[in-house]
Ligand code: C2O
């Protein structure tokens with residue numbers, strides 16, 4: 081039976097049946113008992129210990145230069161007390177060390193690849209020169225044992241991140257990601273300012289990573305173990321009455337986090353591209369793969385009170401809306417009476433000038449189809465009899481890397497309509513430039529923001545404007561569900577100097 085089910089059929093089958101379609105050895109069947117596609121999140125008790133990520137040491141004495149060294153290597157990481165798992169890491173850490181810089185700094189990263197396969201590092205959201213963007217279109221991947229130095233100026237303050245751009249579906253899932261925070265004068269005054277990298281892993285009952293399986297391609301590899309800064313259900317201690325800033329980064333392959341803190345309003349002050357012009361109050365915040373959001377909360381409540389941040393039910397298609405809410409991390413009030421006054425919530429944050437009318441319009445249609453394992457079998461089926469259908473993802477009918485680049489001129493303002501023709505959401509990401517959303521499903525977003533990652537809901541259209549400024553060269557755009565990107569939902573934009 082396992083070889084005769086089509087992919088789409090498998091998704092609609094009851095639990096025990098769908099689990100048998102993945103092409104696994106009998107030895108693995110024990111761990112395949114639950115539904116591999118939409119697994120329920122494992123409940124892990126909260127634990128004390130490290131909450132924040134480690135900062136990368138600055139090896140350059142000059143105040144305007146940050147130099148860090150990153151080594152990609154296999155290491156055991158403790159995801160919860162007594163639960164060590166072999167991961168792919170930067171410097172043995174999960175997440176990799178947080179790179180801290182100030183806007184205008186030169187950042188130099190001495191990178192060594194000690195993994196068994198080639199990799200690169202992409203600086204997601206940072207406007208770097210194309211040659212430093214860490215994608216195979218501009219750089220041959222760094223071979224095992226080889227080194228490469230990335231160097232660029234970081235122009236904008238904001239919450240960014242880094243990850244490989246080679247076989248990213250597998251390399252990011254194995255743990256290769258880290259935060260990159262750029263600060264500037266005029267950061268709002270808060271009691272704490274923490275970076276929170278969210279992820280989920282798909283693990284077996286002993287918490288080892290499950291096999292990588294083409295069956296994950298359709299909805300992306302959604303995990304069953306939620307990690308906050310590389311740990312399952314850690315505790316963030318907060319001072320009562322304080323104004324606490326959380327810089328959220330969604331580093332998961334496919335999971336949409338819809339964040340909420342029961343009994344609290346969230347005050348969003350930043351997006352992918354730094355601070356908003358004014359704060360927005362929300363009950364919950366949708367954070368799609370690749371996206372960042374800066375959020376303030378006031379720690380109200382009694383002394384010692386423990387509250388779990390949750391990710392709420394969200395339907396991004398193909399049954400994902402059936403999954404229940406899940407716990408992300410815990411926020412625990414201190415016992416002490418607050419000794420410092422709560423800083424006021426800032427009102428004016430940043431000036432975001434509206435981009436002018438565009439002189440070029442483009443339409444990008446996000447599409448999916450299935451493939452019976454014929455000529456495109458190499459995109460991931462692996463099944464010799466070709467009976468299993470594998471989804472193929474495309475943009476305007478082209479399956480990357482068999483896709484003609486789009487051609488553009490430096491300095492132009494363009495308007496892109498991203499049309500999602502499929503029955504599931506796709507998080508769209510553009511490299512090299514930041515954009516402003518003009519409309520989502522025909523409606524203006526109601527607030528100004530710089531973005532580089534944006535959700536395109538199923539069967540809906542999002543229009544954004546982008547000025548192709550500063551950096552000519554080859555730039556990628558793709559779905560940030562990494563299984564979709566690696567199976568064709570990706571393209572290149574060639575920006576030429578006029
Ligand atoms: Cu975060 Cu092209 O990716």
Ligand code: CU
Nearest residue numbers: 506559561564
């Ligand atoms: Cu997608």
